[in-house]
Amino acid sequence: MDKARFFSDNAAPVHPAVWDAMRAADAVDTAYDGDRWSQRLNGAFSDLFEVPCQVFAVATGTAANCLSLAALCPPHRAVLCHEEAHIEMDEAGAPGFYMGGAKLMLLPGAGAKIAPDAITARLDSIRNDVHQVQASAVSITQASEYGLAYMSEEVAAIGDVARARGLTLHMDGARFANAVAHLGCSPADVTWRAGVDVLSFGCVKNGGMNAEAIVVFESAKATSDVLPYLRKRAGHLQSKGRYLAAQLLAMVEDDLWLTNARAANSAAAVIAAAADERLLHPVQANEVFMRLTRDEAAALRTAGFDFYDWGVFDTCGNGAARFVTSWQHGDADVAPLAAAIAAL
Amino acid sequence: MDKARFFSDNAAPVHPAVWDAMRAADAVDTAYDGDRWSQRLNGAFSDLFEVPCQVFAVATGTAANCLSLAALCPPHRAVLCHEEAHIEMDEAGAPGFYMGGAKLMLLPGAGAKIAPDAITARLDSIRNDVHQVQASAVSITQASEYGLAYMSEEVAAIGDVARARGLTLHMDGARFANAVAHLGCSPADVTWRAGVDVLSFGCVKNGGMNAEAIVVFESAKATSDVLPYLRKRAGHLQSKGRYLAAQLLAMVEDDLWLTNARAANSAAAVIAAAADERLLHPVQANEVFMRLTRDEAAALRTAGFDFYDWGVFDTCGNGAARFVTSWQHGDADVAPLAAAIAAL
Amino acid sequence: MDKARFFSDNAAPVHPAVWDAMRAADAVDTAYDGDRWSQRLNGAFSDLFEVPCQVFAVATGTAANCLSLAALCPPHRAVLCHEEAHIEMDEAGAPGFYMGGAKLMLLPGAGAKIAPDAITARLDSIRNDVHQVQASAVSITQASEYGLAYMSEEVAAIGDVARARGLTLHMDGARFANAVAHLGCSPADVTWRAGVDVLSFGCVKNGGMNAEAIVVFESAKATSDVLPYLRKRAGHLQSKGRYLAAQLLAMVEDDLWLTNARAANSAAAVIAAAADERLLHPVQANEVFMRLTRDEAAALRTAGFDFYDWGVFDTCGNGAARFVTSWQHGDADVAPLAAAIAAL
Amino acid sequence: MDKARFFSDNAAPVHPAVWDAMRAADAVDTAYDGDRWSQRLNGAFSDLFEVPCQVFAVATGTAANCLSLAALCPPHRAVLCHEEAHIEMDEAGAPGFYMGGAKLMLLPGAGAKIAPDAITARLDSIRNDVHQVQASAVSITQASEYGLAYMSEEVAAIGDVARARGLTLHMDGARFANAVAHLGCSPADVTWRAGVDVLSFGCVKNGGMNAEAIVVFESAKATSDVLPYLRKRAGHLQSKGRYLAAQLLAMVEDDLWLTNARAANSAAAVIAAAADERLLHPVQANEVFMRLTRDEAAALRTAGFDFYDWGVFDTCGNGAARFVTSWQHGDADVAPLAAAIAAL
Numbered sequence A, B, C, D: 001m002d003k004a005r006f007f008s009d010n011a012a013p014v015h016p017a018v019w020d021a022m023r024a025a026d027a028v029d030t031a032y033d034g035d036r037w038s039q040r041l042n043g044a045f046s047d048l049f050e051v052p053c054q055v056f057a058v059a060t061g062t063a064a065n066c067l068s069l070a071a072l073c074p075p076h077r078a079v080l081c082h083e084e085a086h087i088e089m090d091e092a093g094a095p096g097f098y099m100g101g102a103k104l105m106l107l108p109g110a111g112a113k114i115a116p117d118a119i120t121a122r123l124d125s126i127r128n129d130v131h132q133v134q135a136s137a138v139s140i141t142q143a144s145e146y147g148l149a150y151m152s153e154e155v156a157a158i159g160d161v162a163r164a165r166g167l168t169l170h171m172d173g174a175r176f177a178n179a180v181a182h183l184g185c186s187p188a189d190v191t192w193r194a195g196v197d198v199l200s201f202g203c204v205k206n207g208g209m210n211a212e213a214i215v216v217f218e219s220a221k222a223t224s225d226v227l228p229y230l231r232k233r234a235g236h237l238q239s240k241g242r243y244l245a246a247q248l249l250a251m252v253e254d255d256l257w258l259t260n261a262r263a264a265n266s267a268a269a270v271i272a273a274a275a276d277e278r279l280l281h282p283v284q285a286n287e288v289f290m291r292l293t294r295d296e297a298a299a300l301r302t303a304g305f306d307f308y309d310w311g312v313f314d315t316c317g318n319g320a321a322r323f324v325t326s327w328q329h330g331d332a333d334v335a336p337l338a339a340a341i342a343a344l
Helices: A016-024 A041-049 A061-072 A094-098 A116-124 A152-164 A176-183 A218-225 A227-233 A242-253 A256-278 A294-302 A331-342 B016-024 B041-049 B061-072 B094-098 B116-124 B152-164 B176-183 B218-225 B227-233 B242-253 B256-278 B294-302 B331-342 C016-024 C036-049 C061-072 C094-098 C116-124 C152-164 C176-183 C218-225 C227-233 C242-253 C256-278 C294-302 C331-342 D016-024 D041-049 D061-072 D094-098 D116-124 D152-164 D176-183 D218-225 D227-233 D242-253 D256-278 D294-302 D331-342
Strands: A054-058 A078-082 A103-107 A135-141 A168-173 A198-201 A212-216 A287-293 A318-324 B054-058 B078-082 B103-107 B135-141 B168-173 B198-201 B212-216 B287-293 B318-324 C054-058 C078-082 C103-107 C135-141 C168-173 C198-201 C212-216 C287-293 C318-324 D054-058 D078-082 D103-107 D135-141 D168-173 D198-201 D212-216 D287-293 D318-324
Touching: A016 A242, A041 A054, A041 A212, A041 A242, A054 A061, A054 A227, A054 A242, A061 A094, A061 A135, A061 A168, A061 A198, A061 A212, A061 A218, A061 A227, A078 A116, A094 A103, A094 B227, A103 A116, A116 A135, A116 A152, A135 A152, A152 A168, A168 A176, A176 A198, A176 A256, A212 A218, A218 A227, A227 B094, A242 A256, A256 A287, A256 A318, A256 A331, A287 A294, A294 A318, A294 A331, B016 B242, B041 B054, B041 B212, B041 B242, B054 B061, B054 B227, B054 B242, B061 B094, B061 B135, B061 B168, B061 B198, B061 B212, B061 B218, B061 B227, B078 B116, B094 B103, B103 B116, B116 B135, B116 B152, B135 B152, B152 B168, B168 B176, B176 B198, B176 B256, B212 B218, B218 B227, B242 B256, B256 B287, B256 B318, B256 B331, B287 B294, B294 B318, B294 B331, C016 C242, C036 C054, C036 C212, C036 C242, C054 C061, C054 C227, C054 C242, C061 C094, C061 C135, C061 C168, C061 C198, C061 C212, C061 C218, C061 C227, C078 C116, C094 C103, C094 D227, C103 C116, C116 C135, C116 C152, C135 C152, C152 C168, C168 C176, C176 C198, C176 C256, C212 C218, C218 C227, C227 D094, C242 C256, C256 C287, C256 C318, C256 C331, C287 C294, C294 C318, C294 C331, D016 D242, D041 D054, D041 D212, D041 D242, D054 D061, D054 D227, D054 D242, D061 D094, D061 D135, D061 D168, D061 D198, D061 D212, D061 D218, D061 D227, D078 D116, D094 D103, D103 D116, D116 D135, D116 D152, D135 D152, D152 D168, D168 D176, D176 D198, D176 D256, D212 D218, D218 D227, D242 D256, D256 D287, D256 D318, D256 D331, D287 D294, D294 D318, D294 D331
Parallel strands: A078 A103, A078 A135, A135 A168, A168 A198, B078 B103, B078 B135, B135 B168, B168 B198, C078 C103, C078 C135, C135 C168, C168 C198, D078 D103, D078 D135, D135 D168, D168 D198
Antiparallel strands: A054 A212, A198 A212, A287 A318, B054 B212, B198 B212, B287 B318, C054 C212, C198 C212, C287 C318, D054 D212, D198 D212, D287 D318
């Protein structure tokens, strides 16, 4: 029945290659991140991104995002993000905690994507005086909350606006792999070459257990002096850091991150094809949002499928649902769901 | 050579039974801590401590300690602890971060243990006015930074003082297992029955990978309403929480925590016997602190042993060293080190 | 020319009676707020509000608001307020600082007033889980940013919703006097009797120099244990607190607060009558918002009047302006401005 | 009887010249610190210190100190200060609040003064790793908590150590005037020329009402970009800032600050001469600490004098007391106290 669960990619098992890598790191080694595995992180990500990177492993996406933001934005300033961004909606106020009270400034945008104009308009609305909070950074999500990918040009347009206004650019890449798999671009093109200063590189949703990477590009390398302290101070430096590093290395050293993401994306595409006109957003990653009535949702659940209601049903019983695929879903695994949806 | 490394119990491998438990949790399950494994945590610890407990799994001891303190002490107050406590010396200021600027008030005490009198004296020195920070909690470390265990009566004496003065009592139990193994008491006797409100229950140093438990006893159960939010907000709620829960369950459900701690303590005792008059502190857990000259330290390292210099050598070359054993050290494994020390 | 300045009530002189009261407090007295003047604050405000009050004097409205909110909302929760509220727009992120990262949740509403429905809708949109920030309090502004007064019934409707949902209610009363002068109600009716727990009682804009009062009603009296510490810790306990207390006592002991507010309101009404169809909001306090083209604004400035452009002029030169009157404006003083506006 | 009160210089009246300056600032002017008086602050202090200064007026010494420290030390680092410093003992944890959890590291030292060696020793004890909090700044108090002045050479020696170790230097000058009056040096010699980066310049204890100045010297001018935001965010930017500026200008533009301090110092010297062998510390400012038995203290109080017991009386009734003089005490005013002490 496991293959019928589409609640979240967070529920998937750990990929066998990740398990193997963790086991291989089991010999006694130096504590914290002085071990052989942690020491290889910078190199592995520098290879992947074709540029020197500083990498900090942490256990969760919330930690990766909020440590990044804390390194980019002082307590008295603000970060611009989409009004439905994970950092605003689903991290329990972690940005406020990590940044010492700094503010998230919320922007509208279709599909939970931000357009450069929205950034400009918001910045223009801030009086340049001491009474109003001034902005320090922009944070975008790749893929977005609704599974949409920013193309390299779109990121670059945001990066240009950010740079022109003196802001840095953070990318929440909890599903970065899915976006890159969809775009078919190089990881570099959609990040630092497009103006991204710091990336939260997701691993947990993509077959990892509990490791995410903060990737600091050269434009932000000054933050690498601060991040080790912020991470330790937040309780996110693990004494057996080698088990985190091993997960991340397993992901990036053999392209497992892309292989897994492609599998998940492909499975989502199968569902999307069946959903057709029900779709609320184009499917560019591993999430499918579709219209569903209360009765239809109930029918699918009765048939053994599990998923998340997106919002509440209206008085007529109309609503929406989210289906998330993961690395373990082959196209055949989702065929029963696709058929059930098509048959509604 | 692994068995010759005494730098830190943080460097040891993960115990096979812990690996097995983690693998067993690999099936798809609910995300965050709604899964079957996480749901068993409260019960397992309640059994162990013979009282209803609320348990929150986190990745590190720093997170366990500082979330506990944040739940017990508001930003404008203080926590009393030993001047060499881990929370003061080795957590990079995490208590200040988690508690929103609350203060650690430092107490003296032999062997990094606090005596009730030291608490009373410090509290008496605080004017009861708005200019001085008032205390909310006491935090003690079991076993202490120097590997000394508090007997149940000692904890109870501290608990009595705390209660009488309106303070709560936190126990940093990063090496709780080693202390209990030494004392031979029930876990309950040395915690809630002695006045402990919240315990950081260590697992990583004792054969775990990256899981520690915050154990909330009944006297502090009001904090159980707040801790889930504080944990999430700190990025310490893992989406695949079942792998943390599995580690903790493996530890407590078959007494593995005590088995491992006994092995480590026994190995430490072998070293201690060889060190004899060199010992700086009685050895009651898995840490051995001994006098060593610079030349002696060099000789041991040449012989293949690895350990931590404790402080700096004086101008005559006299100094000290710390040897830490772990679950993987059998008595035979430490015999070569013991012999080498005895031969100095 | 002073009487031609309508930029802000913050620019007005100190009322002579306030000066007199401050001078009368000049004798040596106990430091901090142990002096005779500070000791009378609770009594004076308790008389005014017909109920036992705890009063804390601070220097600014920002401090009054944010200390109040910090006492009502823990760091991991949120305060609901209007999207144009002073605490959101003009306090430089002070709420985030004082509350340790807690969040402001923004509500829409005409005239910068909140309706109970907006509160309910926002609360209903928050999932009751650990991923989303939960609310602790509501903050409303009396009079609102656009000079609108909440009637007692309106406050009570908000108070009822707040109470029903487990929230407390704070009132930012920077222009509380102007609102009460307009409403003609008792101070009690529009505050604690309507569910307000803590009030920021304004004095500076109403003829004071640098004193505002945090007024804690009985429903929130538990916060009176914490507020003295929060105030001191924020550097807002003044060592010569008697000069703050004297200002506040001068305001409330002889109804000066209402006399001054009535004068300001009356002057605003004269301007409003002249502005007529230009008005953007009904004038219920001492602020007049009106449509003005760039040329008209320039003409008024040339004629010697000073005021604040509200927002920016559009490409056709259409825009808006804010005129604020104060205690020192008699109706005759504003007649020239009224005539100039009428003649545009 | 006012002249018989020696409890605190915080209890003294406002000096007539300060009153006059405040009244002179009463005309309508620009709000916040855009007014004519605030605009003159930088110039007036630049003249006094013979170097370009940026000056920020706030209401209290706690605010001046803690805003300064927040500008000099990020949340994850530490400030070194004396273990009896005001920021540690008497500001209710304000440094932790303002600095977002940064730590005070406490140093010993006779007379509450810090020696360069104490700084070096403390810094040397900090491991240069991520587990320990690293220092960013040193804060010294001029005059110290026990009324001792640092000579220019002493400050310079501290400044040299600080600079060599990459730390900045803050001076808490709540009684800076008294120290300079005692030393007879130029204000520049004992501050920026000796390595002080930011000074809290006291006014309230020296005849002011509720204004203190943060004086930023050239070496720290980068903090001038941040301080306006930190001040506003802390609720310490007053809308009628001209009344604060007027107090500070009255102090420094006519040497009133030195005149007042000399009067207070002189009165303290008269008391000190009478106390003779009772003195606990040399008297170099306006504070006299002396041995006094419980009976002697009672006798002096019966005779009408008021003062602060310093600590508690031992079981034999031996204790200590603090007498503080202020600008209003002429030598003749303290003669009765001196006589009473001499007669004990």
